[in-house]
Amino acid sequence: MERTLLLAKQRRPLAAWGYYAFPYCFNMNGGANARSENCSPEVQRENNRIMWLFDGSDIIFPSVYLREKLSSSEREQLIRGRVREAVRVAHRTKPKRKVLTYLRYVYTDTIQYLTE
Structure with a gap:
């Protein structure tokens, strides 16, 4: 992944590069135990x-895709x-x-357009 970023920057030096959906969070993602606003300490450590x-x-790209069932x-x-997790990670980068x-x-989950 690191080499891919380096190669992309060499080939397209004026573009801003990063990976989709990083950092991970997995919040609000499952059963009652996983219905937390915050990323778990384990995920933060990772x-x-x-x-x-x-x-x-160059940029941090978290995913905030939504599910209608929420x-x-x-x-x-x-x-x-x-x-919040993306900002926490971004504040640790230099610059x-x-x-x-x-x-x-x-x-x-339904491919319906977002509502209000």
């Missing part, structure tokens, strides 16, 4: 271990948690990276 990836990136407040929690979220205009 993101800390791959700081080389974020240091090699309530409105759960969707907000998913976004807040993932953006600090910007954060740009990936968002689709449809729910990933």
Whole structure:
């Protein structure tokens, strides 16, 4: 992954490079135990271990794709948690990276357009 970033930067030096969906979070992602706004400490430790990836990136690209089955407040929690983790990671990079979220205009579980 690191070599891919280096090669991409050599080939397209004016572009901003990074990997989709990093850092991971896995919040709001499953049963009652996984319905937390915050990324788990284990996932945060893993993101800390791959700081080389974020240091090699130009921008941090977390995914905030939404599922229709989540309530409105759960969707907000998913976004807040993932953006918070991305900002936490970005603040550890030198120089600090910007954060740009990936968002689709449809729910990933039903392919219906996002509502309010």
